[in-house]
Amino acid sequence: INSAGGKIVDDSGKAAVNTDQxxxxxxxxxxxxxxxxxxxxxxxxxxxxxxxxxxxxxxxFLRNWPYVYNLAKTDGSSTVKDTFKMAP
Structure with missing residues (x-):
């Protein structure tokens, strides 16, 4: 949703999913x-x-970063350790 310019919750805290974005x-x-x-x-x-x-x-995509980040960066079998990035 964010990548298309939309929001789940607007700035006032109300649901904002009924938008074109x-x-x-x-x-x-x-x-x-x-x-x-x-x-x-x-x-x-x-x-x-x-x-x-x-x-x-x-x-x-993967969202379980507290568990995965260090392993994905250091695990010898990780094929993405030098290429993956994170975004908010």
Whole structure:
């Protein structure tokens, strides 16, 4: 949603998902799933499965940073340790 210029909550704290930008952001997510950019099996991943898939370069996004960041940077088998970045 943020990448399409939308917000989940506006500056006053009220829900703001009923906007064209929010809908476009959600549509990006849906399309990524349909196109296979988000693997079908990823919706059932537990923490360790998600971490391993991310380190293997099979997941574009991962949000469990307190657990994953250090491992993804230092794990000898991580294929993304020199290339991944974080964003708020």
């Amino acid at each position: 929010a809908k476009a952001g959600l549509n990006n997510l849906v399309q990524a799933y349909k196109d296979g950019n988000i693997p079908t099996e990823a919706i059932t991943y537990q923490e360790e499965q998600g971490r391993q898939a991310f380190e293997d370069g099979k997941l574009l």
